[in-house]
Amino acid sequence: MTHETVVILDFGSQTTQLIARRVREAGVYCEIHPCTLPAEEVAAMEPSGLILSGGPMSVYDEDSPQLDPSLLDLRQPGTGEKVPVLGICYGLQALAHALGGGVEPSARREFGRSPIVSHEENDLFRGVPEGSVVWMSHGDHLTRLPDGFRAVAATDNAPIAAVAAEPDSEHGKVYGVQFHPEVVHTEHGATILRNFVREVCGLRGDWTTGSFIDEKAEEIRAQVGDDHVILGLSGGVDSSVAAALLHKAIGDQLTCVFVDNGLLRAGEFEQVQTTFRDGFDIDLRAVDASDLFLGRLAGVADPEEKRRIIGRTFIEVFEQETEAVTAELGHKPRFLAQGTLYPDVIESVSFKGPSATIKTHHNVGGLPEKLGFELVEPFRELFKDEVREVGRQLGVPDAIIRRHPFPGPGLAVRILGPVDREKADLLRQADTIWLDELETSGTYDDVWQAFAVLLPVQSVGVMGDYRTYEQAVCLRAVTSTDGMTADWAKLPYEVLGRASNRIINEVRGINRVAYDVSSKPPATIEWE
Structure with missing residues (x-):
């Protein structure tokens, strides 16, 4: 049409x-x-x-x-x-x-x-x-x-x-x-x-999410034919909705690969498997490569180097899984699906030329060239809110559709300094409490993105009659429409107070909580 x-x-x-x-x-x-x-x-x-x-x-x-x-x-x-x-x-x-x-x-x-x-x-x-x-x-x-x-x-x-x-x-x-x-x-x-x-202009307004789903599914079938598609599933909104749409279009011709790098959100590895393998009956290959990733990140403090290590390691693991799928099918999948959104396309064609690199973005962008795939990008013409609506109509669970953006390198760029499993577990606990308090207070959907950052400092505290010398975390919450600019969220003091109190009392190893009141610009949303 x-x-x-x-x-x-x-x-x-x-x-x-x-x-x-x-x-x-x-x-x-x-x-x-x-x-x-x-x-x-x-x-x-x-x-x-x-x-x-x-x-x-x-x-x-x-x-x-x-x-x-x-x-x-x-x-x-x-x-x-x-x-x-x-x-x-x-x-x-x-x-x-x-x-x-x-x-x-x-x-x-x-x-x-x-x-x-x-x-x-x-x-x-x-x-x-x-x-x-x-x-x-x-x-x-x-x-x-x-x-x-x-x-x-x-x-x-x-x-x-x-x-x-x-x-x-x-x-x-x-x-x-x-x-x-x-x-x-x-x-x-x-x-x-x-x-x-x-x-x-006298236009009738024929652009709807429903029409997009039907037309895009037909387009995907025409592009893929009898070949196979492989998708790197991250658990975020874009790749999750892409998986649901591709499965609707081509069914068993889709294989998803989900890699646990040890830096996911709490319970995410299990939730994604339950949702897509059990709920959608999708061929999902879940790989626990956390030891490999964390081992290579040991002692690395520079955020750009963290990103490079995670990107290279992901490609290596993805290539191994592709080889396994190839052996089972008897031929290599011809297509790679990616959740590229329209803002990404717009940025690449601006008449002003490419923007200065603030930080390297981690995605599967290097995979087509390295492994020889042809691309399937069903959301190249959609904005984030439109992708969410597509997901709702396809039955993707609300817990995924409403999820805040999460960086490709995961918690590695929210742990300032070197990364290890102990720090990741500590941060996961604090982050879970913070998001839970936003949900409980009804403010989660008012925020574009919220998360906790583990700081590379320790501070003196007192609990009961004992002196403590433990980690500090900083809570971050911003309001935005597209992530290009953002303002810190003016949340009620009661919400901040409850989150701080729970983190200090429930997460052994943290005794101080701060709140980030920086806007973008001049700061970025993520700390690294």
């Missing part, structure tokens, strides 16, 4: 992914592409709508990305009418600049919340109350409208806060907003974006 498609051209905004999420929430399929994508390639996608994202530059900067005017002449499939366009912040400025409008630096930069003091009733602002708060983030602004356009909204500092092409102009349905409707700080931003794709 060919879905109605909205193309989002990325001009470098940090919130471009949020635009896509809001469009998907409106039931419309969309894709993000760099703003440098040639117009003929955009046209080949036959978009029914075009959104121009924000960006950090000025249209007058020497290397600033510009809008190709020919993109404004694209035609909608079926109707032959011009493709509707929405420019957001820099996207509006690039649009106006391309059409002969004026863009200049603002006398006063505008960042943060600003109420709309007036707006026109039209298809874009339908259902948006007067005085609604929008989120501004710009240094330049429009000073002269292009011919055939009118201002349709204003704030105190931006008399041209939104524009629209005149109904009788040659431009067609073209709109622009100086604010960011994609962020939660814009009160009715989701309504504005829904209005654009459903009212302005």
